Every structure is written in C-alpha cells, then in structure tokens.
Amino acid sequence: MTAFRSWCRALLLPPLILCVLAGCATRPQTVLKPLALAPGGDAAQVDMLVATTRKPVEDPAQLYSGDRGTAISFNSIVVSIPPDRNRKIGEVQWPSQVPANPKKEFAVLKVGKVASEQNVLRWFRKNRNAKRQAVIFVHGFNSSYSDAVFRFAQIVHDSGTDAAPILFTWPSRASVSGYLYDKDSTNYSRRALEDMILQAAESPDVGEVTILAHSMGAWLTAEALRGVGMRNGTIPAKINNVILASPDIDVDVFRRQVIEMGPKLPHFTIFTSTEDKALGISRLISGGINRVGALGDVDLAPHSADLKRLGITVIDTSSVDPRDPLGHNAFADSPEMIRLLGRGLAGQSLEAGQATFAGQVSMAATRTASFAGSAARAAVAAPMSVISGERVFKRDPYRERQIVDGEIAY
Numbered sequence: 001m002t003a004f005r006s007w008c009r010a011l012l013l014p015p016l017i018l019c020v021l022a023g024c025a026t027r028p029q030t031v032l033k034p035l036a037l038a039p040g041g042d043a044a045q046v047d048m049l050v051a052t053t054r055k056p057v058e059d060p061a062q063l064y065s066g067d068r069g070t071a072i073s074f075n076s077i078v079v080s081i082p083p084d085r086n087r088k089i090g091e092v093q094w095p096s097q098v099p100a101n102p103k104k105e106f107a108v109l110k111v112g113k114v115a116s117e118q119n120v121l122r123w124f125r126k127n128r129n130a131k132r133q134a135v136i137f138v139h140g141f142n143s144s145y146s147d148a149v150f151r152f153a154q155i156v157h158d159s160g161t162d163a164a165p166i167l168f169t170w171p172s173r174a175s176v177s178g179y180l181y182d183k184d185s186t187n188y189s190r191r192a193l194e195d196m197i198l199q200a201a202e203s204p205d206v207g208e209v210t211i212l213a214h215s216m217g218a219w220l221t222a223e224a225l226r227g228v229g230m231r232n233g234t235i236p237a238k239i240n241n242v243i244l245a246s247p248d249i250d251v252d253v254f255r256r257q258v259i260e261m262g263p264k265l266p267h268f269t270i271f272t273s274t275e276d277k278a279l280g281i282s283r284l285i286s287g288g289i290n291r292v293g294a295l296g297d298v299d300l301a302p303h304s305a306d307l308k309r310l311g312i313t314v315i316d317t318s319s320v321d322p323r324d325p326l327g328h329n330a331f332a333d334s335p336e337m338i339r340l341l342g343r344g345l346a347g348q349s350l351e352a353g354q355a356t357f358a359g360q361v362s363m364a365a366t367r368t369a370s371f372a373g374s375a376a377r378a379a380v381a382a383p384m385s386v387i388s389g390e391r392v393f394k395r396d397p398y399r400e401r402q403i404v405d406g407e408i409a410y
Contacts, residue, residue: 039102132207141213201236218247
C-alpha cells in the first residue's frame with residue numbers, strides 16, 4: 001500500500017506543480033465564431049491556413065475539440081489583432097467575453113473550409129511573399145485549437161514575418177493533467193505532418209519552408225522530419241530552416257532522430273533555457289533524462305565544434321525574463337526573443353553576433369558559413385551531452401541501420 005501511495009504521488013505531483021505555477025487559468029474556448037461586423041480603425045489582421053488532426057465539432061465557435069480526428073482537415077482563419085497602442089509585444093489579449101472587443105482583444109474575422117488541394121494552393125498564392133516563403137508552426141503541450149490559433153497569430157504579427165503562415169495543430173487535451181494523452185497524440189499525428197512537409201517541398205508554388213515548433217510540438221516535428229528523411233532519402237532542400245523552441249525531447253532520442261533524418265540537414269536553431277520549469281518537470285516524469293530545451297552554455301560548451309559541423313545554432317535564453325511563471329514561452333512572449341525570432345521566420349540563419357540583445361541572449365554555438373559535405377556532419381549525431389568523440393556514426397546504404405564503431409546498431 002505504501003508503494004502504491006508513493007506511485008500515486010509521483011504521478012500526480014507534476015500536474016499539481018504545473019497547475020500552481022501556471023495559476024490554472026481558464027479561458028473561454030468558444031471564441032472562433034467570426035464577428036458579425038468587421039472592426040474599423042487600425043487593427044491588424046493575420047490570414048493563416050490551419051491544418052489539424054483534431055476531431056471537428058458542430059459548434060462554429062470552437063471548430064475542433066481535443067479528440068483525435070480520422071483525417072487531416074484544413075481551414076483558413078483571419079484573426080484581428082488590437083492596435084499596437086492597446087497591447088504589448090508578446091501578449092495575447094484573450095477575449096474576456098464573446099463577442100470579443102477587437103479594439104482591445106484578439107478576435108476572429110473569417111473562417112473558411114479548405115476542402116481540396118487546389119484550394120490550399122489558391123490560399124498560398126494569395127498570401128505568399130516574393131520569395132514564396134511559408135512558415136509552419138507546431139504548437140506545444142496543453143493547447144486548445146483556439147490557443148494555437150491566437151498564439152500563432154501573435155507570433156506572426158509581432159515577429160513581422162511576411163511568410164505565408166501555416167498552423168499545424170494536433171489533438172491536445174488542453175489540460176496540465178493530459179501530458180501522456182498529448183504525447184500519444186503527437187505520435188498519432190506524425191504521418192500527417194510528414195505528408196504536409198513533403199507536399200509543401202514538392203510544390204512548385206513554394207520556394208522556402210521554415211518550421212517553428214514549441215515544446216512537445218518540437219518532438220512531433222523532429223519525428224516528422226525523421227520520417228521525411230527515411231522516406232525521401234534526405235530532407236528536401238526547401239526545408240531550409242527549423243526552429244525548436246524549448247524542445248521537450250529526450251537528448252538521447254534527439255540524437256537518434258537527427259541521425260535518421262539523413263545526410264543533409266536543414267539549419268536547426270534551438271532555443272534552450274536552464275530556467276524552464278516545465279521542462280524540469282518533464283525531466284522528472286521521464287526518468288531523469290535531460291530535455292534538449294533545458295540545456296545551457298555549460299552543457300553545450302564542450303560540443304561547440306560538433307555543433308558547427310552539424311550546422312546547428314543553439315541559443316541559451318536563460319537570462320531572458322519571460323512573462324509566464326514557468327519560463328516556457330519566452331520564444332513568443334519576450335520582446336527580445338520575438339525580434340530575434342522574426343529573423344528566423346524570414347528564413348535567415350541566426351549567426352553569432354546576431355543573437356545578443358543587451359547581453360540578455362548568449363550564443364552557445366553557431367553554424368558554420370558553409371557545411372557542405374555529409375562526412376563532416378556524420379561524425380557526430382546531435383548537440384547534447386550524450387555526444388562523444390569516441391563514437392563515430394556513419395550512414396548505412398540501407399538507411400534503416402547505423403554503423404557504430406564497425407557494428408550495426410538499430
């Protein structure tokens with residue numbers, strides 16, 4: 001009985017801690033029904049394409065639940081954002097009631113069903129910039145459909161990117177106690193994200209694709225890219241920039257994921273923080289294995305040469321003052337970070353010297369100007385403490401296997 005009580009405490013403690021830290025705030029989720037009248041004045045608008053593996057609901061003010069759907073669905077959604085004088089960069093002004101007040105709160109102006117590939121292409125052609133850039137956002141744990149829509153609208157607006165915004169939202173319970181359900185939902189959604197990435201890369205209408213993923217969504221993104229690499233032989237060249245913010249990924253697993261993506265990697269930028277309390281709790285419930293997003297300068301310093309060979313930029317944001325008490329959303333709610341993020345979403349590599357704002361953001365390592373040649377990158381598998389110069393990984397011609405010190409490892 002004592003052992004059972006200990007197990008129960010271990011299981012329930014992380015959600016309770018998260019609940020206390022986050023304040024267990026509740027928000028109205030039925031906020032997606034468009035306003036009857038378009039707002040006047042100087043409110044901004046973000047027109048995004050939303051792809052989801054969630055189950056649709058009949059309520060037009062909610063659209064999708066946290067349950068798992070049987071297919072991927074697409075919608076176009078236009079979000080109104082209050083004038084800059086009425087808000088702070090990094091904040092989502094959540095509606096206090098429905099209908100929202102567009103002068104002071106985020107509001108939905110239009111929702112459309114995108115039922116065919118031709119309609120998807122038509123939306124992209126309407127919203128693309130001169131470079132034909134797209135940015136795909138994959139949200140993290142504990143996010144409802146409307147949470148993801150409003151957060152991405154805020155990121156797009158505050159970062160100043162003009163790339164066509166595409167949200168991929170997977171089934172989340174939107175509850176601090178739904179961690180395991182959410183993790184299984186990312187696995188459920190891997191193939192759908194894989195297919196979407198490949199379709200974007202194969203389309204002649206698309207020039208470049210940047211992927212931004214947060215928290216548990218970074219795990220889903222890494223898994224999808226791994227699948228793309230194994231299906232395609234490599235990651236398509238159009239997928240040239242991947243940003244992982246506070247990635248909730250086991251460092252050993254990330255090492256393997258990077259290996260199996262293939263010989264040509266996109267440029268990875270990873271935002272980490274030793275002050276991320278959410279990832280600290282994730283480590284606790286994951287057997288004590290460190291998370292990629294919780295590593296700092298000290299952890300990464302011995303591996304700077306390996307990071308350069310891989311073309312991976314790691315930015316330690318531990319000194320950035322986030323708004324949320326968990327320190328888990330600094331990539332989107334810190335004015336310093338959102339400005340830095342804007343360059344990444346524009347397809348620019350975040351080089352050394354570009355990542356420091358008043359000494360608050362320090363670069364742990366940076367990509368080389370050129371990392372052509374798979375031999376240099378194949379020497380090591382990932383930028384984490386598990387990396388060692390003692391073991392050299394090489395690609396096997398069959399790709400399902402890896403040769404480690406002359407032995408086949410799976």
